[in-house]
Amino acid sequence: MSTDNQSTTDADADPGSDPETEFDAAELQALRERVDELEESIADVDTGDDQKKMTIVATQGSFDMAYPPLILGSTAAAFGWDVVVFHTFWGLDILHEEKSKNLKLSAVGNPNMPVPNAVAAIPGMDRMATRMMEKKIDENGTATIEELIELSLDQGVDLQACQMTIELMEYDEDDFYDGVTTGVGAATALQHMAESDIQLLV
Amino acid sequence: MSSEYDTTETLDVKGQSCPMPIVKTKQAIDDLDAGDVLEVVATDSGSMSDIQGWADGTDGVELLDQVEDGDLYTHHVKKTE
Incomplete structure (x- = not known):
């Protein structure tokens, strides 16, 4: 009890007499300006957060592996997200205007195929498997790869073609769809x- | 299916599957003015969850209702800003 009284008395005794709690006008003004600056930068951070970003790295060029990056990319663009799909190695074929129309499904090593590997390896099996899949896709009303590429580009998805792979594969920049970034x-x-909120490797 | 909403435009995405209903809805909404209501008619059952998710995650749109009628899924989306 007596200790409480003592501390109260102490606090009352010298308020403001501590040199560290005294500010002159210039210091106060500088502090106010600093607070204003910080508030402004926090406001900037808040508005910047609204725009989500996604980066997909597409490394595969088989018929089935072309779909996920295109579907996710075009859908993310519909959300208003900033989307980059970086195509490298076989993924480059998705952006290649001619090759994109002839992407193949691999029958060999694909456990979802209804035939054993020994049969899947017979010449022509890949083409047959691809044709069957294309037929199913058409019947299901699923878009073609070409349609999804055009749709993605229309919506502002940045489809990028890795320069090193372009040279490695001896492709020409003109081989790609108009609008592809090289x-x-x-x-x-x-x-x-x-910078992205979401990063995917396909 | 008749609607209680004053529909500005109807988007027919029957027979089309993911991601078309979403992407075309977004494109149709872009062409409308604030206050307009877009009716989306789809046969893709995934559109029920997808359009809801898209509307929740997108500024300036409000999902008014979703009606399932046999194989038809009808959505009403309002452009709010």
Whole structure:
């Protein structure tokens, strides 16, 4: 009880006499300006957060593996997200205007195929499996790869073709759909990934 | 299916599957004005969950209702801003 009284008395005794709690007008003004600055930068961060970003790295060029990045990319664009799909190695064939129309489903090593590998390896099996899948896709009302590419580009999805792979595969920049971004590499992809809320490797 | 909403435009995506109903809904909404209501008629059962998810995650749109009638899924989406 007596201790409480003592501390109250102490606090009452010298309020403001501590030199550290005294500010002159210039210091106060500087502090106010700093608070204003910080408030503004916080407001900027808040508005920047609304725009979600997604980066997909597409490395596969088989018929079935072309679909997931295109479907997710075009749907994310419908959400108003900023979307980059970076195509490298076989993934480049998805953006290749001619090759994209002839992507194949692999029958060999595909456990979902109704035939054993020994049969799947017979020449022509890949073509047959692809044709069956194309027929199913048509019957189901699922878009073609070409339609999804056009749709993605229309919606502002940035479809990027890895420059190193273009040269490795001896492709020409004119081989790709109009609107495809060329002249980009791993550093560009990493930069987008670092800024993205979602990063996927397909 | 008749609607209690004053529909500005109807989007027919019957026979089309994911992601078309969503992507075309978004494109149709872009062409409308604030306050307009878009009716989307789909046969894709996934459109029930997808359009709801899209509307929840997208600014400036409000999902008014979703009606399942046999094989038809009808959605009403309002452009709010």
